[in-house]
Amino acid sequence: MNELSWKKVTKRNNLLDYLLLADEDKAIVQEYINEGEMFELFCEGRSVGVCLFTFPDQQTVEIKNIAILEDYRGLGIGSNTIKIAVTYYKEKGFQQLLVGTANSSIGNFAFYQKAGFRFYDIRKDFFLTYPEPIFENGIRAIDMIVFQLPLRK
Numbered sequence: 268m269n270e271l272s273w274k275k276v277t278k279r280n281n282l283l284d285y286l287l288l289a290d291e292d293k294a295i296v297q298e299y300i301n302e303g304e305m306f307e308l309f310c311e312g313r314s315v316g317v318c319l320f321t322f323p324d325q326q327t328v329e330i331k332n333i334a335i336l337e338d339y340r341g342l343g344i345g346s347n348t349i350k351i352a353v354t355y356y357k358e359k360g361f362q363q364l365l366v367g368t369a370n371s372s373i374g375n376f377a378f379y380q381k382a383g384f385r386f387y388d389i390r391k392d393f394f395l396t397y398p399e400p401i402f403e404n405g406i407r408a409i410d411m412i413v414f415q416l417p418l419r420k
Contacts, residue, residue, distance in 0.1 A: 271351070279301060283296065285336075289332050303322055304320045316333070328361045328364050346378075362417070363419075366384065366416075370410045370412055372412075386414060389413065390410060394409055
């Protein structure tokens with residue numbers, strides 16, 4: 268994998284197209300775009316994605332949206348972003364990192380488990396609030412499957 272860096276984003280709407288790669292409903296993305304902390308991801312100086320973190324409570328950081336340009340997927344950028352986030356938020360004193368994905372996102376299940384996450388919770392009917400049904404792998408996205416990675420042993 269090439270050199271990965273990230274920079275905190277202040278003008279978030281400039282990166283809306285990236286966020287829409289991972290969450291295709293613009294109205295829903297607009298609801299959370301200004302929450303938490305957002306970082307732009309760079310590979311060898313080129314902007315290749317974003318990662319938005321929110322804070323459900325004082326001990327928890329959640330990956331709300333992680334999106335990488337298609338041409339840069341599979342190069343380790345996502346897993347390296349998670350490694351950077353683990354170090355960054357552990358140093359800030361957080362206890363756990365959460366991430367949610369649709370029940371239909373089978374590839375994400377493998378990705379997050381390879382990164383050390385474990386199944387944690389199910390947010391039933393989460394995707395039924397979206398105005399249009401979402402289908403992946405021939406499966407309708409209905410529930411959000413939440414994965415957890417402890418930041419403290």
